[in-house]
Amino acid sequence: xxxxxxxxxxxxxxxxxxxxxxxxxxxxxxxxxxxxxxxxxxxxxxxxxxxxxxxxxxxxxxxxxxxxxxxxxxxxxxxxxxxxxxxxxxxxxxxxxxxxxxxxxxxxxxxxxxxxxxxxxxxxxxxxxxxxxxxxxxxxxxxxxxxxxxxxxxxxxxxxxxxxxxxxxxxxxxxxxxxxxxxxxxxxxxxxxxxxxxxxxxxxxxxxxxxxxxxxxxxxxxxxxxxxxxxxxxxxxxxxxxxxxxxxxxxxxxxxxxxxxxxxxxxxxxxxxxxxxxxxxxxxxxxxxxxxxxxxxxxxxxxxxxxxxxxxxxxxxxxxxxxxxxxxxxxxxxxxxxxxxxxxxxxxxxxxxxxxxxxxxxxxxxxxxxxxxxxxxxxxxxxxxxxxxxxxxxxxxxxxxxxxxx
Amino acid sequence: xxxxxxxxxxxxxxxxxxxxxxxxxxxxxxxxxxxxxxxxxxxxxxxxxxxxxxxxxxxxxxxxxxxxxxxxxxxxxxxxxxxxxxxxxxxxxxxxxxxxxxxxxxxxxxxxxxxxxxxxxxxxxxxxxxxxxxxxxxxxxxxxxxxxxxxxxxxxxxxxxxxxxxxxxxxxxxxxxxxxxxxxxxxxxxxxxxxxxxxxxxxxxxxxxxxxxxxxxxxxxxxxxxxxxxxxxxxxxxxxxxxxxxxx
Numbered sequence: 001x002x003x004x005x006x007x008x009x010x011x012x013x014x015x016x017x018x019x020x021x022x023x024x025x026x027x028x029x030x031x032x033x034x035x036x037x038x039x040x041x042x043x044x045x046x047x048x049x050x051x052x053x054x055x056x057x058x059x060x061x062x063x064x065x066x067x068x069x070x071x072x073x074x075x076x077x078x079x080x081x082x083x084x085x086x087x088x089x090x091x092x093x094x095x096x097x098x099x100x101x102x103x104x105x106x107x108x109x110x111x112x113x114x115x116x117x118x119x120x121x122x123x124x125x126x127x128x129x130x131x132x133x134x135x136x137x138x139x140x141x142x143x144x145x146x147x148x149x150x151x152x153x154x155x156x157x158x159x160x161x162x163x164x165x166x167x168x169x170x171x172x173x174x175x176x177x178x179x180x181x182x183x184x185x186x187x188x189x190x191x192x193x194x195x196x197x198x199x200x201x202x203x204x205x206x207x208x209x210x211x212x213x214x215x216x217x218x219x220x221x222x223x224x225x226x227x228x229x230x231x232x233x234x235x236x237x238x239x240x241x242x243x244x245x246x247x248x249x250x251x252x253x254x255x256x257x258x259x260x261x262x263x264x265x266x267x268x269x270x271x272x273x274x275x276x277x278x279x280x281x282x283x284x285x286x287x288x289x290x291x292x293x294x295x296x297x298x299x300x301x302x303x304x305x306x307x308x309x310x311x312x313x314x315x316x317x318x319x320x321x322x323x324x325x326x327x328x329x330x331x332x333x334x335x336x337x338x339x340x341x342x343x344x345x346x347x348x349x350x351x352x353x354x355x356x357x358x359x360x361x362x363x364x365x366x367x368x369x370x371x372x373x374x375x376x377x378x379x380x381x382x383x384x385x386x387x388x389x390x391x392x393x394x395x396x397x398x399x400x401x402x403x404x405x406x
Numbered sequence: 407x408x409x410x411x412x413x414x415x416x417x418x419x420x421x422x423x424x425x426x427x428x429x430x431x432x433x434x435x436x437x438x439x440x441x442x443x444x445x446x447x448x449x450x451x452x453x454x455x456x457x458x459x460x461x462x463x464x465x466x467x468x469x470x471x472x473x474x475x476x477x478x479x480x481x482x483x484x485x486x487x488x489x490x491x492x493x494x495x496x497x498x499x500x501x502x503x504x505x506x507x508x509x510x511x512x513x514x515x516x517x518x519x520x521x522x523x524x525x526x527x528x529x530x531x532x533x534x535x536x537x538x539x540x541x542x543x544x545x546x547x548x549x550x551x552x553x554x555x556x557x558x559x560x561x562x563x564x565x566x567x568x569x570x571x572x573x574x575x576x577x578x579x580x581x582x583x584x585x586x587x588x589x590x591x592x593x594x595x596x597x598x599x600x601x602x603x604x605x606x607x608x609x610x611x612x613x614x615x616x617x618x619x620x621x622x623x624x625x626x627x628x629x630x631x632x633x634x635x636x637x638x639x640x641x642x643x644x645x646x647x648x649x650x651x652x653x654x
Binding site: 002005016312313315316317318319320321322323324325326399400403 | 459462464465484485488489491492493497499503505507516517519520521522565569
């Protein structure tokens with residue numbers, strides 16, 4: 001029989017048992033709908049993580065001190081004193097894949113302006129730091145290289161610090177605040193960045209020349225970390241290799257010694273963050289897929305019923321010239337029709353749910369064509385897989401027996 | 407034209423029921439020429455149904471030769487048998503076996519759907535012609551449950567005719583019908599036979615057999631009697647001689 005006629009036949013058979021067909025589809029509808037919704041939620045959270053990470057600078061490379069287990073006891077990274085300005089200089093000179101670099105010497109303490117005070121973090125850096133971290137000046141100016149060399153007592157404020165030190169909305173620029181005992185003149189205010197994905201307030205900071213921090217606050221020549229930017233995203237790995245060899249040399253590490261520092265790229269961080277969300281997505285999708293399998297079993301069940309019900313019809317069709325393959329295809333296409341129709345309804349429901357979720361729950365969602373295509377393919381495969389055995393049974397009936405079936 | 411449609415030579419059919427072998431046909435031989443109207447008679451258990459299944463290419467003989475229109479059925483595969491049934495045989499069943507909730511026209515079109523050589527337009531034309539041949543104009547869109555038994559059987563006959571088979575095979579085709587309707591059906595069969603169709607009609611009613619040109623009697627899996635009906639009755643005359651239909 002021609003394919004067109006087979007499809008028409010299958011549609012007619014479904015139309016005659018509308019309610020039954022719909023109930024059979026239900027498993028597939030729920031399965032496909034939930035797979036699409038889950039995948040869109042997963043994709044959405046992945047995308048929002050990526051967006052916030054790349055807003056920090058997607059070429060960013062972070063170098064931190066790292067335990068080399070002196071005496072067997074591991075200590076926290078920041079307590080290690082391994083990174084100095086000599087390292088920064090060496091990298092600036094010898095790493096061609098690094099475009100800009102800035103050390104970071106930070107300290108926590110109380111910022112004070114008159115009667116207002118606020119516990120915050122002061123970050124001692126070079127002007128390049130703003131480019132690396134994608135920080136932008138809203139008002140005022142950035143301190144200069146000259147300020148760095150002179151250990152000038154100037155600073156830039158994040159929005160949270162401004163709000164707390166200048167609650168009456170005065171213009172902070174030009175004012176002098178104190179951090180601990182040291183007075184700083186405010187020369188600029190940063191554009192607010194909001195909260196990071198980890199729930200950290202990215203505006204709660206003061207930025208000042210690192211020389212000022214090192215000399216007047218930490219009294220140390222060591223840095224808590226070094227930030228660098230690769231010349232482009234693709235050069236990150238090359239830059240990491242260069243940093244590794246430069247730092248090993250400048251720290252005079254022997255061949256068998258572990259690094260006393262750690263280099264992380266933003267890409268690595270992204271992978272790390274995404275792996276968590278990917279795992280969640282995979283888990284949710286797996287759960288949703290189970291309902292797809294159950295839907296498939298429902299189809300198989302109803303197709304067996306249908307074959308039994310229509311045994312005489314099968315016998316008749318065979319006696320007037322239907323071959324086994326004709327009968328097989330008739331029932332197979334009916335099963336595939338059920339699963340694909342269910343799939344279409346499921347896609348509609350899944351997409352609508354993915355559009356409603358951001359409004360109701362405030363979760364970001366991204367509907368990927370991939371998830372729609374994959375659930376469609378899975379539907380067709382489910383229909384074929386679970387429809388095949390009932391159809392095979394039908395096609396192998398003995399026409400004499402089938403005609404006599406009561 | 408002495409064209410042999412059926413040639414059956416020492417056909418045997420055995421079934422294995424558990425450990426026992428049941429011999430339904432014990433060596434049957436006969437030939438049917440084109441244009442004959444043969445009835446096969448026999449009591450229950452005589453092997454009628456087994457023979458009919460064999461003639462209809464639904465079953466193959468255990469032993470012996472069955473040639474249908476010069477094709478040796480025994481050598482054919484399942485699919486080839488299906489094709490043979492589709493093009494050479496028209497079945498008429500006792501229980502009509504029409505598809506429910508399907509119009510008369512679509513029921514008649516059914517065999518042509520399994521013939522890839524025939525397009526949608528030709529299919530419809532031939533189905534209409536077949537329904538007209540069994541005098542069912544104006545009932546094309548009726549479903550089986552809107553038709554009487556006699557009308558349903560005529561749809562079934564139209565379905566058997568539509569693929570222009572070399573032989574119409576009827577299995578107790580009048581078994582579910584009253585005498586008057588049976589005679590109407592037999593009259594239709596006689597008309598078809600006069601137009602050159604070969605008909606093999608299985609029945610156990612002697613008066614139905616009287617309408618055919620030849621009768622083969624089976625008994626215990628063997629041909630008991632094979633005789634020509636020299637003065638077979640005309641179904642039309644038999645119909646006329648029946649008392650007028652009582653309208654209760």
